[in-house]
Amino acid sequence: MITQQGLLTVFRVTTRVIFNLALVALLIGLLISVGRTLLELGLAVSQPTVRLGLKDLVTNILSLVVVLELVRAFVDYFEFERIRAEILVEVAVVFVLREMMLGLFAGEIKGLDVLVWSAGILALVGARALAIAFPYGKERKNAG
Template sequence: MQELVSKIYKTFVRLAFNITIVILIVGLFVGIYRTVSEIGLTASESTVRLGYKELVTNVLSLIVVLELIRAFIDFFEHERVRVDILLEVLIAFVIREFMLHLFEGKMSGVDVFFWSFGVIFLIGARSISLFYKVPKA
């Protein structure tokens, strides 16, 4: 009975992850299409700043989605979620948010210091996670 329940659970987890990967890939293609189609906005004189902001936002979002897809695919390869991959996704997301806030020009020197400290902390945590890998059970 326990083996049957375990098999059903693993099947549902794989199905959920497959659906998530498909959704992320579709979102990635939509993001790429949107980014390419909005390049024309950066060329027009009246919306140069808005066009650059949208372009930067879309490109940084694509990087985060790519990292998420890599994390899901890595789950299938190793049958577990690795902390170093999750930290890379988090680092990409934090850098995206930091760059967007910085691009808006609403940050003071102290804000830049704390965001930079947070990024350095996450990079340090990722480095530590590479040295202390948990053995596969």
């Protein structure tokens, strides 16, 4: 008969295996993306205008930053055995900043939209500050 402790052990092992596989997939994707971005540097020179070449380069680099933040979140999970709120908010901030920068670069975001995007980013930064100010778990014990 399976006990509750046995089920918890199976759950922990399964969770670690899944997170390990996800981390390996993210790292492989990150390495491939860095390689492709370096290979596509020539496009920045060969495009008819500098703006077209730089647009793809900026998009790729900002996407790499988002994936790098996700990898950091997974590594942080292994360190603390839980997902910390401030790390998730940082990933969200990076993603929203990426989208805003791409929209600004493409000329899709203008006027009042910039204010709305900025307010969203400010709200996420405020959420990160709250997550740091009110930690839980191991950090709270060490902070007090």
